[in-house]
Amino acid sequence: MPVSERHSELVYDALVAAGVEVVSALPETWLVHLIRLAEDDPGVILVRLAKEEEGVGISAGAHLAGRKAAMLMQNHGLLQSVNGIVSLAQLYKIPLLMLVSDRGHLGEPDPWQTQGGAATRPILDALGIVTDELRDPETVQLQVSRAMTLAQASLAPVALLLTRDLMWEALA
Amino acid sequence: MRRSDCLEAIYDELAGCAVVTIMGAVAVELYSLGHRPNFFYLEHAMGLASSMGLGIALSQPRRRVVVLDGDGSVLMNLGGLTTLARYAPGNLTHIVFDNQSLLSVGGFPTATATGSDLAGIARAAGIGNARTVTGLDEFKAAAVAAINASELACLVAKVEPVGPKSFHMDLHMLENRFEFQRALRPEGNSP
Numbered sequence: 011m012p013v014s015e016r017h018s019e020l021v022y023d024a025l026v027a028a029g030v031e032v033v034s035a036l037p038e039t040w041l042v043h044l045i046r047l048a049e050d051d052p053g054v055i056l057v058r059l060a061k062e063e064e065g066v067g068i069s070a071g072a073h074l075a076g077r078k079a080a081m082l083m084q085n086h087g088l089l090q091s092v093n094g095i096v097s098l099a100q101l102y103k104i105p106l107l108m109l110v111s112d113r114g115h116l117g118e119p120d121p122w123q124t125q126g127g128a129a130t131r132p133i134l135d136a137l138g139i140v141t142d143e144l145r146d147p148e149t150v151q152l153q154v155s156r157a158m159t160l161a162q163a164s165l166a167p168v169a170l171l172l173t174r175d176l177m178w179e180a181l182a
Numbered sequence: 183m184r185r186s187d188c189l190e191a192i193y194d195e196l197a198g199c200a201v202v203t204i205m206g207a208v209a210v211e212l213y214s215l216g217h218r219p220n221f222f223y224l225e226h227a228m229g230l231a232s233s234m235g236l237g238i239a240l241s242q243p244r245r246r247v248v249v250l251d252g253d254g255s256v257l258m259n260l261g262g263l264t265t266l267a268r269y270a271p272g273n274l275t276h277i278v279f280d281n282q283s284l285l286s287v288g289g290f291p292t293a294t295a296t297g298s299d300l301a302g303i304a305r306a307a308g309i310g311n312a313r314t315v316t317g318l319d320e321f322k323a324a325a326v327a328a329i330n331a332s333e334l335a336c337l338v339a340k341v342e343p344v345g346p347k348s349f350h351m352d353l354h355m356l357e358n359r360f361e362f363q364r365a366l367r368p369e370g371n372s373p
Binding site: 073 | 225231232240241242264265274365366
């Protein structure tokens, strides 16, 4: 599978370095290595979701109980979570670090991913959510760390979009 | 059976727990009995009270957590029951007040009014200890036992579709949120 194991590890290590102890996730292709890493890490509580919006509740509970949390989901999972993001995370000022695989852009071969890809950034913008792209492996650790710092300081959701450039192994 | 009587019956038992309620009548009736810092009233995000309870229960395995849910809210997050069952934290008790209606928005019937069985759904989701109670004494005994047991339980209490005259609470959502977070800090662990 051409999903990058090396870059998935970079992202995972950055989450752990940022103090994440609770990871809630719903699998998709780009996230398989990240989720396996969480699964194999005894220091992290991995919560496998039936639907992504649950992750907003779990992250909020974890935050109020003193643990840092992150959500791993596809951009369609973000779309699915919008009510929870607005009416729990934003309404109650909950820091919410969201790692969102950014499907549906240049190079996307799956027709069903394309509509959601086009909607992701406008929706994040409409919600006023600070968003950054993880693209360069050299800056992943710093970006994740800064995203967590901002989420905790602003008590608000922050989205990091996992781009194809980072997550997909370049073919030789 | 009235929900307000159920809440009164377990009010003392909730003193040492982290309590998460849904919005509407459940929140107001618990608040009216006397607010405590360990009570969090989720005034929106219908369906996510149980997910919040799961997040708290997994984060603080030694703290007893009680979610006071409703049929309308549970029906919005049925998948969440499978997630509760999957992790089944022994310190979590999920109490669902089923009045078979969306009381605070006109009293329209929910699907439990036409036969959907939430305790049955919870059992089928994998929560072994899930049952329906209809009488107050039975509710109190089952709820107190569930809260003190080290097993995930889902208790569906069939209650009358009656609620408070007013839904006003003299407690801002954010005040409640920060106070609750402080109440969940481990003893002696100041910020």
